[in-house]
Amino acid sequence: MSAPDYAIEVENLEKTYAASGKMPEKRALKGIDIKIPRGSIFGLLGPNGAGKSTFINILAGLVTKTSGTAKIWGMDIDQHPRASRAAIGVVNQEITMDPFFTPAEALELQAGFYGVPKGDRRTSEILDAVGLLDKKDAYVRQLSGGMKRRLMVAKALVHNPPVLILDEPTAGVDVELRRSLWQYVRRLHDEGTTIILTTHYLEEAEELCDEIAIVNHGEIIACEPTGQLLKRLDQRILVVTPREELKSVPDSLKSLDIELLATGDLKIGYRTSETGIGRILEQVREAGIGVADLSTDQPNLEDVFVAMTSEVA
Numbered sequence: 347m348s349a350p351d352y353a354i355e356v357e358n359l360e361k362t363y364a365a366s367g368k369m370p371e372k373r374a375l376k377g378i379d380i381k382i383p384r385g386s387i388f389g390l391l392g393p394n395g396a397g398k399s400t401f402i403n404i405l406a407g408l409v410t411k412t413s414g415t416a417k418i419w420g421m422d423i424d425q426h427p428r429a430s431r432a433a434i435g436v437v438n439q440e441i442t443m444d445p446f447f448t449p450a451e452a453l454e455l456q457a458g459f460y461g462v463p464k465g466d467r468r469t470s471e472i473l474d475a476v477g478l479l480d481k482k483d484a485y486v487r488q489l490s491g492g493m494k495r496r497l498m499v500a501k502a503l504v505h506n507p508p509v510l511i512l513d514e515p516t517a518g519v520d521v522e523l524r525r526s527l528w529q530y531v532r533r534l535h536d537e538g539t540t541i542i543l544t545t546h547y548l549e550e551a552e553e554l555c556d557e558i559a560i561v562n563h564g565e566i567i568a569c570e571p572t573g574q575l576l577k578r579l580d581q582r583i584l585v586v587t588p589r590e591e592l593k594s595v596p597d598s599l600k601s602l603d604i605e606l607l608a609t610g611d612l613k614i615g616y617r618t619s620e621t622g623i624g625r626i627l628e629q630v631r632e633a634g635i636g637v638a639d640l641s642t643d644q645p646n647l648e649d650v651f652v653a654m655t656s657e658v659a
């Protein structure tokens with residue numbers, strides 16, 4: 347089969363977890379549409395509970411979708427459950443490994459599970475790539491947390507999948523290991539693997555991904571090339587306390603995104619790509635307003651979600 351344009355194609359994907367005990371039912375995915383281009387490093391960004399793991403677990407075959415369609419590497423997960431899953435390697439959040447195996451044994455076992463013939467196995471090559479070749483015969487329980495995580499990545503690669511999915515890969519990984527993990531992810535990407543990663547860190551997605559989808563409350567609220575998205579996130583807020591009380595916003599300032607708050611302060615929204623504090627303060631002074639105090643605020647990811655959700659609404 348020739349390589350598809352999209353590594354993952356999902357349409358109207360819904361997941362409602364049934365109520366259990368005191369927990370009411372939960373609509374974790376509310377009709378998600380997403381197309382992940384082949385060869386990209388794609389970030390799924392969202393706060394805790396947004397639905398990222400649910401999405402990934404549906405692709406991995408660990409969670410049954412309620413409705414909608416999903417294709418992996420051009421293959422529908424309902425029509426071709428085995429072949430579609432063979433096209434992805436998934437690294438889950440939790441480290442799940444038998445502590446009594448060595449890394450080499452763990453990889454051989456995983457390869458056997460995927461039906462990779464003995465002659466085609468790349469155990470040493472993969473261990474070398476994740477920097478664990480010298481630990482190949484150590485017990486997993488003797489590895490550090492970061493090493494275990496890299497072994498998880500190695501396990502996800504034994505069947506040579508064209509798509510690698512990393513669910514919060516850096517949770518609990520120190521800065522140095524994070525860097526080496528990313529280096530390896532980039533290398534895989536350079537060699538043609540499509541990478542999908544979930545994170546709640548904007549910085550992480552920003553650094554690695556060429557496209558980012560923001561998920562919030564089971565919905566995709568933005569999905570764009572990273573540069574474009576960041577431009578939209580350059581919103582800042584300036585709060586000015588006028589020296590004298592204002593009755594209303596002067597006409598000359600009405601072209602700004604400005605609001606007179608009940609406290610008497612002026613709240614001005616602006617984009618760093620378009621203007622700066624200096625220019626705004628100049629405009630405020632030109633309008634005859636003396637400045638007693640000022641403060642600036644940068645929206646955090648939460649604000650961005652709120653802003654984007656209300657933009658969509």
Ligand SMILES: Nc1ncnc2c1ncn2[C@@H]1O[C@H](COP(=O)(O)OP(=O)(O)OP(=O)(O)O)[C@@H](O)[C@H]1O
Pocket residue numbers: 363364372373374392393394395396397398399400401546
């Ligand atoms: N097995 C389950 N049964 C019931 N509800 C669930 C189940 N798994 C997840 N949920 C709920 O579905 C919603 C989405 O969870 P999910 O784990 O997909 O979010 P997430 O974006 O991956 O969050 P995190 O970053 O914390 O992993 C949450 O409200 C969660 O409580």
